[in-house]
Amino acid sequence: MYNKNVIYNIALYNYEVYSITMISKELLKGSIKSIVLKILTQHERMYGYELTQKVEELSNGTIKLTFGALYPILHKLEDDDLVETESEIVNNRNRIYYKLSNKGRKSALEKIEELKVFTSIIQKIIEHKA
């Protein structure tokens, strides 16, 4: 009973916070984690804003991650010990950098592999001709 209510609240809030053009949020939601891990494998360390810019750049501006979509996932990754944080003072404010841990590196490879398999299967289904 309670569970339903909470999930309803979260869904309602997602509608407001994820502002993603072109690609619908439902499609993207499950893959944000994999995308973040993938981008982190190619960089020593990154901060939140940099990540959203990178995603936008790689997707030719079709995927715009807002901080409402990004930070809960980054904190979740940190809690699972997949990423580590270090803070540094840049331009008079505290900037928090995220980088992959050893555990995270392994997990990232798995996640990327999983996403690859998933997209290929989806592609197969879509292109299937009766």
Place this chain on the structure above:
Amino acid sequence: MLTDSQIKRIQNEIEKQNVTFSHLKEDILDHLCCEIENEITKGTDFDSAFNNTFKAIGDNGIKKIENETIFLIDYKIFVRRKSIFQFATIGLVLFVLGVFIQLVDLRISKFFQFSGILVLLGFIPLFFINNLLQRSEKPVLFNIYGLFSSLLTIGAILFAIQNWPYKELIFLFSVFALLILFIPTYAWSIYKYQWNKIIHFSFLYFVFLFVSLQFSSYLYKKNNTANAFIHLENNTEAYVEYYNSEIRKINDLSFFSNNNYQNVREQSDKLYNNLEELKKGITTKKTGFWNIDMYNPNEYENNFNNLAIQFSKYRDYCIAQIADNKLKVLINQSFTTEFPDTEIWIRSNFFQTQTTVINNITRLQRDIKFTEYQLLKELMN
């Protein structure tokens, strides 16, 4: 690049949403600064970039992000946090209901108010425990002192209701824990962690006001002459005992047991026992459900009227027996039920709070015993 004052402005705006979880606040500050800097490089001025950004976030957008972060990390924390506040809401609803029901029925209303307060009292320590379990930026000392002083306060309230020994000592401890431990740590945390100053300081102000009111009422009770009188009244039973022993001594010497002598003893015993029964009736009311003061003077209206009549009869009888004028005046004064009239005598003695009525009855019993003793002495001579 943003100036210090501009960063401060963004920080203050984020501060309004009271985000406490881990380093989320710093993440968002940096992110928003980057976004605004980006806008500025595109040619917008700071003010409109600032307004646009926060307009897009909405009134509690950042708080919602915190909620989802907690939800993702630990579903249990999220549920616990929500249910604790629902718990407090139930308590408040019960209390407010009780206040309204007061217009209809005093006893049901007392039940509602009491259970509402109990639920609210349970909420406070749960709130601090939850904060301690949750990884938040809220300082540990604030939560530990909060938990400690709230538990002490609940203990003090419990001891006061149950009338257990050392209740005053625990009350003093709880007040000092709040004044010396909790309030300074709270004030310090507001500055250190830059919590929303208006909300927190106004809350702190009310806590301080409440505590100092409690404390001053305690001191007032200690120093008030009326209260000292009640303390004295509590010792009236010692007087009664003294007079009883004196009467017994006279009784042992009663080789001259005449009719008058027996009559005095019978009449005073009868009146004394009537009062004792009334007192017992009122006292047992106190140990009713929830231990709430259930005394209702209207139930005893007839008893009081009878008592007034018995009193005046006894007084007249005593005065007739006594020769000493001084004693006559004294007895007349202490037993008067007609000054200014009987109605007012009944109201001033019995239409009071339960404790006061019990004290008054004990005082009347003492007067009866005193008169009996004087009378017997008089008769012996």
